[in-house]
Amino acid sequence: MRNRKRTGWHRFINGVNISTFLVALFIGLPLYWLIASSFKTPVNIGVDPPQYFPDPLSLSNYKSAFVDYDFGIYFRNSLIVTLIATALVLFLGTLAGYALGRLPMRGKFPMLVALLMISVFPEIALIAPLYILLEHLHWLDSFQALIIPYTAFNLPFAIWILRNYMLGIPKEMEETGRIDGASPLRTVWSIILPQALPGIFTAGIFCFTACWTEFLMALTFNSSNSFRTIPVGVSLFGTIDITPFAQIFAAAVIATVPIGILVFIFRKFVISGLTSGAVKG
Amino acid sequence: MATVSMDQVNKVYPNGFHAVHDLSLEVADGEFMVLVGPSGCGKTTALRMVAGLEDISSGIMRIGGREVNDLSPKERDIAMVFQNYALYPHMTVAENIGFALKLRKLPKDKLDAKVKETAEILGLTEWLNRKPGQLSGGQRQRVAMGRAIVREPSVFLMDEPLSNLDAKLRVQMRAEVSRIQRRIGVATVYVTHDQIEAMTMGDRVAVMRAGVLQQCDNPQVLYDRPDNIFVAAFIGSPAMNLYEGTVGDGGRSVRLGSQQIDLPGAVTVAHSGLASYAGKTVVVGLRPEHLPAAQAGLTGPVLTGDVDLVEALGSELVIHFTIDAKRVVAEGAHAADAEAATISGEGVARVDPRTPAKAGDRLNFAIDTDGIQFFDPDSGAAIWT
Numbered sequence: 001m002r003n004r005k006r007t008g009w010h011r012f013i014n015g016v017n018i019s020t021f022l023v024a025l026f027i028g029l030p031l032y033w034l035i036a037s038s039f040k041t042p043v044n045i046g047v048d049p050p051q052y053f054p055d056p057l058s059l060s061n062y063k064s065a066f067v068d069y070d071f072g073i074y075f076r077n078s079l080i081v082t083l084i085a086t087a088l089v090l091f092l093g094t095l096a097g098y099a100l101g102r103l104p105m106r107g108k109f110p111m112l113v114a115l116l117m118i119s120v121f122p123e124i125a126l127i128a129p130l131y132i133l134l135e136h137l138h139w140l141d142s143f144q145a146l147i148i149p150y151t152a153f154n155l156p157f158a159i160w161i162l163r164n165y166m167l168g169i170p171k172e173m174e175e176t177g178r179i180d181g182a183s184p185l186r187t188v189w190s191i192i193l194p195q196a197l198p199g200i201f202t203a204g205i206f207c208f209t210a211c212w213t214e215f216l217m218a219l220t221f222n223s224s225n226s227f228r229t230i231p232v233g234v235s236l237f238g239t240i241d242i243t244p245f246a247q248i249f250a251a252a253v254i255a256t257v258p259i260g261i262l263v264f265i266f267r268k269f270v271i272s273g274l275t276s277g278a279v280k281g
Numbered sequence: 282m283a284t285v286s287m288d289q290v291n292k293v294y295p296n297g298f299h300a301v302h303d304l305s306l307e308v309a310d311g312e313f314m315v316l317v318g319p320s321g322c323g324k325t326t327a328l329r330m331v332a333g334l335e336d337i338s339s340g341i342m343r344i345g346g347r348e349v350n351d352l353s354p355k356e357r358d359i360a361m362v363f364q365n366y367a368l369y370p371h372m373t374v375a376e377n378i379g380f381a382l383k384l385r386k387l388p389k390d391k392l393d394a395k396v397k398e399t400a401e402i403l404g405l406t407e408w409l410n411r412k413p414g415q416l417s418g419g420q421r422q423r424v425a426m427g428r429a430i431v432r433e434p435s436v437f438l439m440d441e442p443l444s445n446l447d448a449k450l451r452v453q454m455r456a457e458v459s460r461i462q463r464r465i466g467v468a469t470v471y472v473t474h475d476q477i478e479a480m481t482m483g484d485r486v487a488v489m490r491a492g493v494l495q496q497c498d499n500p501q502v503l504y505d506r507p508d509n510i511f512v513a514a515f516i517g518s519p520a521m522n523l524y525e526g527t528v529g530d531g532g533r534s535v536r537l538g539s540q541q542i543d544l545p546g547a548v549t550v551a552h553s554g555l556a557s558y559a560g561k562t563v564v565v566g567l568r569p570e571h572l573p574a575a576q577a578g579l580t581g582p583v584l585t586g587d588v589d590l591v592e593a594l595g596s597e598l599v600i601h602f603t604i605d606a607k608r609v610v611a612e613g614a615h616a617a618d619a620e621a622a623t624i625s626g627e628g629v630a631r632v633d634p635r636t637p638a639k640a641g642d643r644l645n646f647a648i649d650t651d652g653i654q655f656f657d658p659d660s661g662a663a664i665w666t
Contacts (some may be wrong), residue, residue: 172367
């Protein structure tokens with residue numbers, strides 16, 4: 001009968017689920033291939049017919065990435081630059097987002113428009129002048145050569161997210177704080193910030209990802225091996241003669257781990273942070 | 282000495298909007314004062330000026346005898362309950378209640394004791410470790426009150442705290458709020474748009490309209506002796522029936538359409554000012570509860586109407602009827618009035634549930650002339666002596 005209710009696993013067979021499965025497959029298969037290949041021996045990576053599951057399972061690529069290709073240095077550098085830049089973006093962005101979203105001040109709209117214009121400005125157009133500036137400051141081949149530009153380029157987007165999130169917090173929260181006797185700073189710290197955490201997490205994840213994967217500035221400003229970050233370092237694994245796919249796969253897997261962990265932990269905040277303020281709640 | 286004293290207080294916003302006009306009001310220690318009026322009448326603005334959340338454009342605000350115009354909310358020794366409670370969602374009930382005491386750097390043991398005591402008063406002891414998101418609307422409302430009570434302020438301010446509750450819970454919480462206020466004995470200024478809340482809770486009720494105080498009195502006086510048409514129409518549910526009427530000689534009768542109503546001597550004496558309106562038009566007010574169905578053999582004045590609709594409430598019948606007099610609208614008192622004005626002569630009466638009445642009948646209503654009201658048609662002011 002047409003209207004008979006499906007039972008068992010049959011009830012999962014519908015258009016939405018099939019489409020979702022196909023999309024997940026499209027996204028997940030390359031990721032699986034990357035991970036699987038990172039555990040294959042170099043010989044088995046390009047073998048025909050292809051090996052769908054590593055056999056033998058080997059950790060030698062991971063060891064080689066660290067020992068033979070200085071991946072440890074690149075990972076450390078990426079971590080330092082990304083964490084500091086993200087912390088700066090969140091600190092400054094939260095304060096700016098609060099001011100633009102909650103405080104009475106003139107010129108808010110022009111400021112927001114300016115921020116938007118900065119955020120869509122092509123990075124490549126600024127590489128040359130930035131290079132000259134950093135050279136004058138003697139900052140080339142240093143952590144600050146990346147930290148400061150990363151902060152500057154990611155701040156506008158963070159401010160937009162945080163400002164929109166702050167707008168969704170009822171103004172009675174601050175008024176209650178005032179009546180209770182909280183100073184403005186105490187109000188921000190104890191009352192506003194805890195409620196803005198989803199927005200902060202969202203901005204943090206986006207900033208972290210942007211800094212972690214940034215290539216152009218990292219390549220241009222830090223040519224010394226001791227200050228290279230992961231994207232640049234891994235791209236230089238190969239030589240004219242050899243492209244060490246095995247070690248590249250292993251390095252790529254390690255590089256995705258921090259982002260994967262962050263997004264997994266804070267996944268529910270990512271959606272709420274992006275869509276906050278869209279609907280009155 | 283009044284706990285709260287407003288002396289010719291005005292609020293004008295930067296865009297020129299005059300929200301509150303020359304408001305003068307006093308709230309005594311322990312008194313429950315209700316500010317009531319339709320949306321946009323300035324009652325919340327007035328409350329926020331008491332709290333210090335809005336600047337005062339002119340006039341003097343005093344709390345506990347001292348002028349507070351330039352004092353911050355923290356320095357005014359007030360506590361406020363907002364319409365949406367404004368509970369801190371990331372703190373537990375105990376932390377919400379104790380937050381103000383924590384800011385005052387009260388020792389932890391004393392803070393915990395005060396929080397516990399307050400929770401016991403409000404029946405929140407078992408919820409102290411929960412967060413607001415885990416509580417019902419009524420519980421959140423009590424937490425908001427607890428946060429106010431624990432500070433032991435000299436004035437409570439409440440901005441429509443029951444608006445977000447469902448009808449049944451609102452009735453229950455009304456009584457609870459009144460009980461708590463009487464127990465604490467703190468002067469309270471309570472804002473609401475619901476005249477039933479105002480009448481049941483307030484020691485005195487201040488009716489506002491368009492930023493102007495219309496009348497401030499105890500609920501029964503507002504009901505029996507409204508100062509003007511607006512107060513008369515706003516107070517009472519269903520609203521007072523208002524008609525254009527022509528005054529007879531000496532103010533001893535009034536004609537509504539084709540029906541003449543002779544006024545007893547006591548009414549003529551009480552409304553002696555009516556005599557000066559002889560031959561002229563006045564506004565006549567008759568409350569629905571003052572129009573019971575006329576019994577056979579009744580000798581007093583009667584109003585005859587054509588029944589349009591009968592609503593059975595169990596305890597009474599609400600009868601919608603029509604007479605051939607022109608209905609008067611008290612602008613802003615009730616949204617339904619604008620529509621009713623197009624239905625000439627529509628009225629409402631509350632009668633005994635056993636009255637045999639149905640749509641299409643012609644029914645006689647016995648007029649309780651003790652409750653009849655008269656108003657000047659131009660100024661809207663009540664006509665008495």
